[in-house]
Amino acid sequence: MNSRTARLKSIKRIISEYHVTSQEQLLAFLKKENVSVTQATLSRDLKLLKVGKVSDGNNGYYYTLPRNRKEMESTQQYIHDIARGFLCISFSGSLCIMKTLAGHANSVASALDNLEMDEVLGTIAGDDTILVVLKENLTSKQFIASLKSIIPELEIE
Amino acid sequence: MNSRTARLKSIKRIISEYHVTSQEQLLAFLKKENVSVTQATLSRDLKLLKVGKVSDGNNGYYYTLPRNRKEMESTQQYIHDIARGFLCISFSGSLCIMKTLAGHANSVASALDNLEMDEVLGTIAGDDTILVVLKENLTSKQFIASLKSIIPELEIE
DNA sequence: TCACATTTTGTATGTTTATTCATGTTAAAA
């Protein structure tokens, strides 16, 4: 194992074990384990590991590892499938109709299912049309906002 | 509604709707809605809203709202309950024994249940002792690391 | 209304994180 790989491993462990709040602090932890790098490298490492920084619910922030890679990658895949097939969307109460490219309804609907959005109760797909049943009282605006936040490249309206 | 409250609302909406990657970008979004503030204020607003910054799974980072406040606060409560009662921990295979202050076993165990850690299959509490059944193949080290990452103030070993 | 406290904000500046650029290192190709 080369030094970079070892360092990345250490970083993961340290981040999962402590509430690390800055790269400087992480640097200190690594130093204690005789790993010596500069802040610049840590910045690159954290990006590589896709480490995020979230609130401790109190007044500070700490680094977090992303949900595991598999899960992440498949999410990306679903998003891609939806963006690929999606054409337009319309609503009637809690029912939502999505039109897709011919033959894409199934892939889009199944991707939508797999995303397990709270807002979606279920889907039925034809060939180029999907019926999405939404949670009661959810407005079309809210659902569109959620979709957009997950799939920024979606062009709605 | 005063201007600050309105602004916070706008920020939440914008962040949930777009992949905002910097305060400068957020500033631009707000400007389009005729909300005029400085970066300094946004920094404070984001901290107030406990907004985090996470990987887009690709190569960038964007702001995210925290899980809803209720959930967050109750999590903090559980953590507090555990830290309050916890004394020490020991292991035998996938079984873990936690000793707590007299009478605290129940509150600690129920808090532990409520945290819904993947690692924990179930708990049984007496008066000052809890039996925690862990997922198979989980090492005591791993479990302790998880606990510490959730409850940094815990002093183990 | 005034006087006073509290909150919110901008400016200036400090701190933290990301990037550029030069250099070293490793791995593959010839």
Added chain:
DNA sequence: TTTTAACATGAATAAACATACAAAATGTGA
């Protein structure tokens, strides 16, 4: 082996974000 390309790193620096402090805005009790 030498050459070349890709990658990894540190130093310096730029960009992004946070904060101290003063001023402005807002609230509160008389």
